[in-house]
Amino acid sequence: MTTVNVPAGWPATEEEARAVQDELRAEVVLDEPGPQPGTGHVTGVDVAYDDARDIVAAAAVVLDAASLDVVAEATAVGRISFPYIPGLLAFREIPTVLAALEALPCPPGLVVCDGYGLAHPRRFGLAAHLGVLTGLPTFGVAKNPFAFTYDDPDAPRGSSSPLLAGGDEVGRALRTRAGVKPVFVSVGHRVGLDGACAHTLALTPRFRLPETTRRADSLCRRALQEATIRQRPTSASAES
DNA sequence: GCGACAG
DNA sequence: ATCTTGTCGC
Numbered sequence A: 001m002t003t004v005n006v007p008a009g010w011p012a013t014e015e016e017a018r019a020v021q022d023e024l025r026a027e028v029v030l031d032e033p034g035p036q037p038g039t040g041h042v043t044g045v046d047v048a049y050d051d052a053r054d055i056v057a058a059a060a061v062v063l064d065a066a067s068l069d070v071v072a073e074a075t076a077v078g079r080i081s082f083p084y085i086p087g088l089l090a091f092r093e094i095p096t097v098l099a100a101l102e103a104l105p106c107p108p109g110l111v112v113c114d115g116y117g118l119a120h121p122r123r124f125g126l127a128a129h130l131g132v133l134t135g136l137p138t139f140g141v142a143k144n145p146f147a148f149t150y151d152d153p154d155a156p157r158g159s160s161s162p163l164l165a166g167g168d169e170v171g172r173a174l175r176t177r178a179g180v181k182p183v184f185v186s187v188g189h190r191v192g193l194d195g196a197c198a199h200t201l202a203l204t205p206r207f208r209l210p211e212t213t214r215r216a217d218s219l220c221r222r223a224l225q226e227a228t229i230r231q232r233p234t235s236a237s238a239e240s
Numbered sequence B: 001g002c003g004a005c006a007g
Numbered sequence C: 001a002t003c004t005t006g007t008c009g010c
Helices: A014-027 A090-102 A126-134 A193-202 A211-231 A235-239
Strands: A002-004 A041-050 A055-064 A070-079 A110-114 A138-142 A160-165 A168-174 A183-189
Touching: A002 A090, A014 A090, A014 A126, A041 A090, A041 A211, A055 A090, A055 A211, A070 A090, A070 A211, A090 A126, A110 A126, A110 A193, A110 A211, A126 A138, A126 A183, A138 A193, A160 A183, A168 A193, A183 A193
Parallel strands: A002 A070, A041 A110, A110 A138
Antiparallel strands: A041 A055, A055 A070, A138 A183, A160 A168, A168 A183
């Protein structure tokens, strides 16, 4: 596991953060179809917090896209770099996520984020932001519709409906399990929406959420626990 | 104007 | 996100 500090010059206010989004938004690439589902590497990233101790832990888990077997993993911990403000989630997660990705022993391939890409008030959510900073293909899978609207997709797995911001389709509500609440897929960088949905279905053979986010979620929680224990030793850790 | 709102 | 044990069900 690696340790990171908040980058110098990292936005400190909402105004600065929004300005960064408005500037970087122009760098997003939307005209690439992206990698073929079921080939290469697919990497899940996720973050866990301990606000009271000002600690954030990120995890990156690389899966073989065909077998969904774990190929590699890495974690990073740091100080919380930004408060949670809807629309500015990326500034809270990105420094530690970048460190985890850089600690991987192999190329991440396609990166799946926990959150949104273009489905965002300024069309520049976490997945788009991470894609621009790394140059990697990225998309987001969120558990909630945020402030967007959608019609409930048909019950069968694979059904979908547009996720709408006003009149624009900014993503898709995708049913990954028959009759279960859909997930909300949106493009980040260098991947098309059809491809992102195909990848999401390939990553959900058994559960509503993609294996990438499930694996990254459990790993970053474990990393947070270990970081917390190191900071404030318990009797159990002191004995061994 | 106020509240809601990814994690 | 997080607070949180056992328990119901495939």
